[in-house]
Amino acid sequence: MKKIGICDTTFARFDMGGAAIDELKSNVTDLKIIRKTVPGIKDLPVASKKLIEEEDCEIVMALGMPGAMEKDKVCAHEASTGLIRAQLMTNTHILEVFVHEDEEEKEEELKTLMENRARQHAQNLIKMVFKPKILEKEAGMGKRQGKEDIGPL
Template identity: 65%
Template sequence: MHKVGIADTTFSRINMGKIAIDELKKNASLQIERYTVPGVKDLPVACKKLVEEKGCNIVMALGMPGSQEIDKICAHEASQGIIQAQLMTNTHIIEVFVHEDEAKDEKELAWLMERRTREHAQNVVKLLFHQEQLQREAGTGQRQGFADAGAIRQ
């Protein structure tokens, strides 16, 4: 049985880990291992530990960077660390960040955080069980959260 790691943060303004676990359980029979850390810069090591110490086959890194310039820098650093953790462990780590300033108000922010988390959880299931579905979706402008961009007509 596949094991999915969920790395989430206390800085996030909604419980992204709970949402991801709910969506994963709706779509597949999986073991789930959760590791919660304070903020996005703590996610790379959490993800690496989930792979190396807990035996996860794939990990979701869930976080909500703030809207200040320093938050954007921290999110970039966290992303670099997540990429490095992927390369060090040869394991997919699906980064699910929702920046606080992506939405016009708190209601839209909560909606976006839930939708992006659920759609990426569905991508995890596709990566594990339905690779052919991802291949069919290649080049179709899929987006997680807001509306898909769509393919460019050639």
């Protein structure tokens, strides 16, 4: 049984972790999912690292929603850098799934984007762990998570 870590935040305005878990459970039965929820995106790197080192997760999804202000963008960059460091320190993939609050103007569109991106990255996780050959076939295809694919050149 594969152990998958889901790390999300209370700052997000939609339950992205719940959507990812639902997608995973709907598509794979042989999983143990361990979820950790933290206050904000800068808390995701250490929580993700702990899921790997203390809970023996094979891969982690780190889901969050940076705000729209300039300082939020700086915090998102810091969190992203921390997630990359955690990956390198543990030699384990951490899928960063961020939706910036200013990606959509209307709240309903933002909610849809958050759910779609969480679910589509959960599908990426499934491919990475269980079906890596599918990812090879998708290389260079202009795939996007949360929005329509733009296609290859």
